Amino acid sequence: MEEDDTGECSSQLNDSFGNKEGLELLEYERATLAKTLPASVLFVVASGLGLERLFLEHLILFSDRRLLALVLNTNEHDESYFVSKLKEHSVDCDPKVINSEVSIKDRQSIYLEGGVQFCSSRVLLVDLLQNRIPVDRIAAIFVYRAHQTLNAFQDSFILRLYREKKPDGMVKAFTDVPNVLSSLGQLQRLVDRLYIRHVELMPRFSSIIETELNRYQLKTAIFSVDVPTALRRVHRTLIEFIKVCVRDLRTSSLSGKQTDEPVEEMIHVPWATTQLEKRLRDRRGNISEKQQRLLNDVASLREILQLSENMDVATVLSRLQVLKNDRTVLEEHSGWLLSPSFNRIMEDLLTIAGVTNGKGDSKKFAVPAKWTVLAEVLREIKNISLEKKEYKDNAPSVLIITNSEDLSRQVTDVVRYGINKMKWMTWRQLGYLTKQEMPEDEPLWDPETISQLMRSTLDVESKSDVIANVQKSQKTTARAAQKRRKHAEELSGFSSDSRVQTNLIQFGILQYKRRKSGNEVKGI
Template structure:
């Protein structure tokens, strides 16, 4: 059954169908999933072949939604993973339809011609903001447009800020995707604004004041964050201070900005600057968790951060400020207070302010009884939306226990796990909470209560709160401790209350349409879900919907929410201005100039050939392991006119010729493979099967071009030193060449240089190398044990042993050669030494 469409959704759908190649950038939560689902439903037929990229995360959700809308099973989209063989994929492509496929599998199938490119109806690219000139998606579109100029390309994105940051990124992405049309749909779009404002749900904003201790902690964190930010500006002059504001520091925007500005110079930064950037991340987390977690969980996390920081070479500066003292003091006071004589403690266990407000709100909803259970039409009465699983677990536990019992239970667990049983303060706390040292020592043998189980992680029915079966188990397991509060009476109504995280809501598809709630409580603010609520109520405005927006008053939580809305609005305004002056090439399918030059015949100036076209042997074929398509190098090699053959290789990553093999390592891969010994095995295999084995160490252009810090490099051989391990690798495999590349583009230039004058590799031979079947063209492989013996013989040196190996099959043949036969290989003096070694009588 097709869903009911709103006016602005109809407009978006019409533009999507009318324009062959187009990119949509919409605000978060504004019908992007609905738009893509409806578009796929139209193309679910055997006459089409539509490929969807960057959609694997929600592929099953799209399939379930289309099936619910009445699409026949044989026409539902297929999800292509590595479980399908090449032959299976070829057959599926011939059958047609829509496919959710990973970028790596698709690019390999395109290069191997496993799919008939001219028969492709079109390609859908979700999350278009992730496309860059080195991404696999750009590689796929280049291959697609080289052989198919009639198929469509539809690109989608909900991240306007990613497009607005940087220098004309939207133009770059459109050029990479071969697009000429761009449509922007912010929340303030005329069509969207007029449609959604006609039927707004009843929204009640509940501003909850922070407790005095929470206010003090928030103020202390803000002071510490501002001090750290100012110190970072002073210590690093390379930073652009225009975006380093406290407003951005409340969200992840500051981390993104710092990473963007400092990644290229990270190796030149002082230890102080690096530590300050890490401190900002920690402080932002502490500020976010203050309003999200209970007092015990927060205090435990705070102390863990302090202990971890104490193990560092240089502790963070903010820990020595008065703001840090205020923070730790207030966090402790939320749990307990120590007497002046330190001979007694008072347990306080301050609850979160939102819990009491939620309790009052649920009681108010329950007492109102605006709808009876039998009139719910299969829906639920109340839906509570939270940010993460920990918050969901807390609320489920709070709705079963009352707030004081819940906190007391969690505090018991915290004291039992704490390893300071011999301190006076800890002993006083154990006595105050009703525990003893003996109880603490044997706590591991106690049975876990239902509340403890919920704290360890979400249950299977976490997204739907507590079911009747769970409540029955709880009532049987712990009838003595079960509180008789109004909270429990609310839950006991069948399908009356659902607790769901925003991440679970995205995976559930049409969550609101499935549950049909009468009351929605936004326990944590979320911009995307608020817009989903607006669209849902605009569709079903006849059914009453009450929305309760809970937020801490004058808190970092409120400011972060407002900042997110402001950043998105400013991003769309910037994109609107860019669109007015956007420069799009007339011929988006134009072939790059360097590829045209390769396709142009080379004319000779030699008068003996009469200036005719001269046929030149150009070595431009490379065999690549399919696992390498996760990197940017294959795309750049193809862009430079190289002919790629993706296969599964047992030895090496890139085969440049019949004699040259390359094993590519990024810096992280190099460290890992040297530590576990895998690189030594790979070097041995390459040396055994290829005459010119090479190790390519490729750096990331966006990260520091350094193997390790200068201060870590010493003249001594150390087991933990990467330079020491590389030195041992070179000593053990002297024939191994090492190529150093600062970027993928530099690697392309290196490959061009080393391939000059060499033949192209044979694909079948490269695949057979290292397998049980062995080589198919008689390639020369060496017994490394025999090679080691050969190199230790008198007269054999580093410079002549390869020549001897090329002329002798084995050591037995070498031992029977005369001085005259050896002399052309190793010289007169060395030939006499070697011949004397083989013919000398050991008994004489």
């Protein structure tokens, strides 16, 4: 009976606000949405459960001209993503982005247009203090990445002003970083700063969530790749370089001395950016020259480590040679390019590439072990027998995902030309002569059915273009609304803005005498 009520409530809400179709929600998402929609809630979702889907469904429901929903704590990437998704669902009221680039008069008109509006905290705080927002029309305030409110004050102050002016207002906060809330004290602090009383926990081990996810469970297989000993030494040396640079960065930073990074974060330092680095990059103009050098070195070392783990040896060597021959890098680096450890890295990479005493041997060139594993996996997939009636005219597809466009191009060439030809082509990049002729193509898959999909080849708008188009459209809408409002005020003879300057004809000594004489006549 309860599930029927939940489904009925959800359908009624979809018919009332925003897009009637909405997202195709899972069962636990639909139940959570129907249960918590009328209340102020803090959603604490397990990482990987799709917080973006739940947040997007709330935005779709509140995309209505009769409602005003403000979104806080989103960056440019978040705004472009959600704006694009809302446009895909053809919501009744287009989303809007309000920041410092939007004028005060335009902001006042945009607020009256309703719908979902992504606001910067600083601008929204000023507008609330200046009473430029119709608070009585605000249906809800959504706080994205709510855990960041623990270390910020603007969002909390905005919610306090909102609660003072509208005590029964709705606030919904979302976070998928439950590790930040490591204790009840932290959770209580976050709830107090958000002015929310109800917390909705969505752990992965919840019975309804576990049952729903088990229906679509994927079968995974992990392949461990064995790398040469020399390459393993290169990885260890690069990791040590990164850790030393991060440690020096913490030592040279006052904030790093006051708050040490967690042990878990130091373990992931070689692959993930630390919170200290993010804080220093945000105030890049106010940091010392040493800190700037260390930040650049950490970024370069992480790039080289990623190349050595994913790409071939020739690509890594060419990248290191570019850094070594760049005068600007040599002048600004912290010294790791001139250290004995860097020389050992170059020796190990040359050994892997089959270069000894300045002479190269293409037969000793070691290709990445991942190429061999990829070839074996594709061979197994090709040998799987499938009945035509299962797929009719559409043949089964294989999707290969990479973490960079360069790696995507290389993997595409490996699948299209084969390992032997790619080995020969990669060896030629080193610049050593070889008597071996170019091998024939040995494709791992049918070359005619291989396609490459990259962001640079897609005809899609960039993040900045999405935001710029939204602001251009909302500016046109705001100016049209201002003209309509001005025309209505002229017809009614009433101005809603008390700060409009008085006509100049009412000023001056002559006009003052006329008004005074007129008043005397009336008194007589």
